[in-house]
Amino acid sequence: MHAWPASEVPALPGQGRDLRIHDTATDGLVTLDPGPVARIYVCGITPYDATHMGHAATYNAFDLVQRVWLDTKRQVHYVQNVTDVDDPLLERAVRDGVDWTALAEQETALFREDMTALRMLPPQHYIGAVEAIPGIVPLVERLRDAGAAYELEGDTYFSVEADPHFGSVSNLDAAAMRLLSAERGGDPDRPGKKNPLDPMLWMAAREGEPSWDGGTLGRGRPGWHIECVAIALDHLGMGFDVQGGGSDLAFPHHEMGASHAQALTGEFPMAKAYVHAGMVGLDGEKMSKSKGNLVFVSQLRREGVDPAAIRLTLLAHHYRSDWEWTDQVLQDALARLDRWRAAVSRPDGPPADALVEEIREALANDLDSPAALEAVDRWAALQQDTGGTDTGAPGVVSRAVDALLGVAL
Template identity: 60%
Template sequence: MQTWSAPQVPSLPVRGPQVSVHDTSSGGLVATTPDDVARLYVCGITPYDATHMGHAATYVAFDLLNRAWRAAGHDVHYVQNVTDVDDPLLERATKVGVAWEELALRETELFREDMEALRVLPPRNYIGAVESIQLVIDLVEKLRATGSVYTVDTDLYFSVTADPAFGQVSGWDRDQMLEVFAERGGDPDREGKKDPLDCVLWRGEREGEPAWDSPFGPGRPGWHIECAAIALQHLGTGFDVQGGGSDLVFPHHEMSAGEVQVAERGEAFAKAYAHAGMVAYDGEKMSKSKGNLVFVSALRRSDVDPMAIRLTLLRQHYRSDWEWTDDLLWASVDTLASWRETLASGAGAPTRSVVDDVLAALADDLDAPRALAALDAWFAATAAGDTTEPSAAQTIRTLLDASLGLAL
């Protein structure tokens, strides 16, 4: 699958520190320890609607990680999927009377346009579920060889208890898992399952639904095995960070990890699991089911500067739950206008300390609000008349672009 165009990222004058992130599985800050290449997997969209601010916040967050690793001297192997066949997509296509393939292609292209506008660095591998059918089949076959797979009617299920580490990604107990499993794509009450928490690996063919041939009958992949197979193929086991929104902690990341760890005989799926907070609007979590969405594309069509959208997202720490408001956006529009005016003179306050402070903040669990506070102080000092460094504006432009993805 085609990804989007990569923005030009300028080189920073200094190397950034090594990066630490909050690891959901351990509950604390952990240092990332990449080899020469840092490996990152971030779960992608199910393309049945446009990119909203909850999506954008997640992908901008992990773009910060990508940039912080690059600042620390690492190449980055970034992989992202597209769940271009799944129940929500099929249901939406039926409701609006559009072929599911057409809907998936249209919304994936809109997502690409939004990411490009927000200057999100593209993944090296951008992989759809449909093009990964054989990868899924191969992984299911490996799981069958371990005895962790069983059949209910024409569907194949994974026994989650086959993974001794099941539950360690989320840290949840069984009652917590059961409480949300059905809300997040699970089927705990299905008759014939060995455990209510067991998840679908392969969904047997249903009338009117797409299906692909396999050794276990025609059908299509379950949700979790899709990401498990793509990550395993392109990153291997023990990659540096599995990322996504906090609503993916369970079941999605727990299940994906368990499937790979059983298939690979105990090899860890990922070293760390980092999760972005949820974005609310009108007092509730932004979601398609509630219809309280603010779309990136709609704002772009209204001539809102994409850098103002990105700055609004960066003002919140990526792990925080927060609420989008128009006031936050218009404050960002005003801030960018002020910053551009200040940078127009070329000279400014000394930059060495602000460069160090910004890179240190981003290396410390992607603390963009702290980084922006350091920049706000530099802009205030320069606007107040400190122009002791003749080429300061160029250094700050480079810093904003390379570390925060803000092109001024």
């Protein structure tokens, strides 16, 4: 599966700062020192509907991570999956009377278009669950053969007790885990499981649903968590720098994935930092496909909204915060974009070197994009009020905003 085209990232003078970022597992800031190649895995979409603002906010956060690393002159090895076979996708295809593969391809293509418009840097490896199945099956067989998985009525489950570090990502108690498991795709009440929290690794073939050769597992399809583990281990290995996604993935998805990988390899941890973006709401509730309270990137683009303004709307909120989408936040972003473009269109302006360092420091401090935007606001206001004599300043600001914030002026 191919990703989307990369926009050029301007090179800036000087050196960026190492990233300090909030790690869910330790509930504190950690300073990442990835070495010459930074490794990041971000969980992708289940393509049964268009990209909404919640998706966009999540991918914007991890785009900033990449940009901070690139500014430190590191290379970035970024991997993202597409869950192109799963219950919600199959259910939507049945509801709409369409082929599930066609639906997945259509929505994945639209997602690529949205990411391109928003100038999100693409992953080096963009892998669908279906194409990963040949690598998933041997992992499930290894877990089973090691006693870390068991069969139940043809399905194969992971035993959470096989990983002594289970629970160390989300740090939730058993009652909270059980509740979230039921809400987020698990089946804690299924009779016969060794532990209610045990997640499915391989689902035996169901009538009327797609299935693949699972070797000694029989025909079926993979569980949600093992999909990402297989892709991450194949392309990044253990101990990669950042595992990213929305805050609703901390449990069960990232918790279970970490345990799968740790049981497979005997190494800990799977990732050095587990980083989670907040939720975007609409009309008082989290924006989600199941609720239908969505604002789509593609719809805004069709209405003629500048993608740079959409991105500025996202950047105006700290990535870990939960926030509400309103018409006003978009209008504020459009006004900000106009001010910035007017400021950099002048032939000269106030010196900008200090501004570049302010943006760098803000982003290095747990991706504080609101502080970065406020710094640019101050430069633009000074440009409007007093102007300046530095003929290179507008170009410096334009390149810095593009390179570090992904906004083309």
